[in-house]
Amino acid sequence: MPTTQIHAALPGRSLRAGSAKTSPVRDLLALTERPEVISFAGGLPAPELFDLEGIRTSYDAVLGSPAVLQYSTSEGNAVLREEVARQYTAAGLPTEASDLIITTGSQQGLGLLATALLDPGDTIFVEEPCYLAALQTFALAGARVIGVPYLDDVLDLDALESLARQHAPKFFYTVPTFQNPTGRTHDLEARERIADAARRHGFRIIEDEPYRQLRYSGDELPSIAAFAPEHVLSLGSFSKVIAPGLRIGWVRTTADIQPTVTIAKQAADLHTSTIDxxxxxxxxxxxxxxxxxxxxxxxYSERRNAMLDALPTALPSGSTWNRPDGGMFVWARLPEGMDATAALSAVLSHDVAYVPGAPFFAGPPDERTLRLSFTTYAPDRIRTGLSRLGAAWSATGSVKA
Structure with missing residues (x-):
């Protein structure tokens, strides 16, 4: 007689994995692949600006030695670390090559810091709204994430103080210069006060700076690490200033954390690509x-200006937006009663796209917000896309929240 086979149910996925949000930018890519769509959704560098000849020459040069096809140290290429350290020092933040660990993009660096610093249930602070991939990383680490709100375009530093007294966070994650998604920048006073709060309340700061070199107006600002060097861990990347396909980033560590970050790097992938x-x-x-x-x-400066000049006729009357000094993004807010997420499908039918702001919030979202990237297209294409966006609003009318 045949025996009856009993199949037990397979274990489910982790609770931490289930708490991570999907990326609306990645989800939108499939909807915007048609060449006729002008997408302001992705934070994509302009490929025509990549120095293809120079990068090819560098690959050809290093391929003269078989060593670039071998395993390497977990901390990273010595010459590369020296150069990154030199750039930090030239910008006013004394740095040694030994302070740096090269990572596979700064996103990996963020994951390594989450591994090194967080246990499930630990509390951390983020800016509200926040870089979405950071929220995903912290959710996968099992962190309790609390957003520090903004007042208009300025971080609410009194709220940061109050929240720090209540919750004793492990760290505050910030993109202080030309933030993703908002393009906002913390001014000098804010940087000093954030550093001071970290010292007095005993939390670390993760300072993520992928856009720092993309400044088109205004004065350079010091790193937060300059005000509280023992409290700040810095992330950087060449994705926005050379090419994202290189996947080269780094963590600027502190001495107490570096051994743990190195172990996390070894466990993740041993080392970043030797040849890259x-x-x-x-x-x-x-x-x-x-x-x-x-x-x-x-x-990018011309493209930012083209977007800012066209926005008055591209967004509904009563909308507001900021004017960033650099980076890749403009943050906009629709008039009272409108919903950027609900309007997106109608906007896509006009062959133009943006990213709704709601998924970037750790707490209750502002459904009226949206992010527009200005780097991918030349000014004429930006103007065409924003003309379509204006036509879309005119055709659909107000989409209520």
Whole structure:
């Protein structure tokens, strides 16, 4: 007689994995793949501005040695670390190569810090709204995430103080310069007060700076680490200033945390791609990187200005938006009663796209907000896309929250 086979149910996924939100930017990519769609949704660097010739030359140069195809140290390429340290020091933040760990993009650096610093249930603070992939990382780490609100375009520093007294966070995560998603920048006073709060309340700061070099107006500002060096862990990346496909980032650590971050790196992938690190080091020391960055900044400045000039006719009357000094994004807010998420499907039918702001919030979202990226297209294409966006609002009317 045949025996009856009993199949037990498989274990489910982790509770932490289930708490992470999907990325609306990644979800939108499938909807905006049609070439006729002008998408302001993705924070994508302009591919025509990549220094393809210079990067190819660097790869050709380093491939002269088989060592670039071998395993490497977990901390990263020595020349690359020296160059990143030199850049920090030149910007006013004394840094040694030994302070740095090279990562596979700054996103991995954020994951390594979450592994090194967090236990499930730990409380952390983020800006509200916050970079979505950071929220995903912290959810996967099992953290309790509390958003520090803004008052208009300024972080509510009194709220940061009050929340720190109540919750004793492990760290405050911030993108202090040209933030994703809002393009906001903490001014000098805010940086000093954030650092002071960290010292007095005993929490760390994770300072994520992928956009710092993309400044088109205004004065350079010091790193928060300059005010509280023992409390600040800094993240950086070449994704926005050379090319994202390199996947080269880094963590600027403090001495007490560096061994733990190194172990986390070893457990994650042993080390970042040897050949990619070597090519990046060669490119940075070749003399081409500075000129390429100047071209990128000049082009993005024109694109930012084109977007800001066209927004008055692209968004419904009564909308507001900021005017960032750099970065890749403009943050906008629709008039009372409108819903950026609900309106998106109608907007997409006009072959234009944006990212609704709601998923970027750790707490209750502002449904009226949206993010627009200005870096991907030349000014004429930006103007065409925003003309379509204006037509979409006119055709659909107010979409109520």
């Amino acid at each position: 690190q070597a090519a990046a080091a060669h490119y940075l020391t070749s003399g081409r990187a500075g000129a390429a960055l100047d071209r990128i900044r000049a082009a």
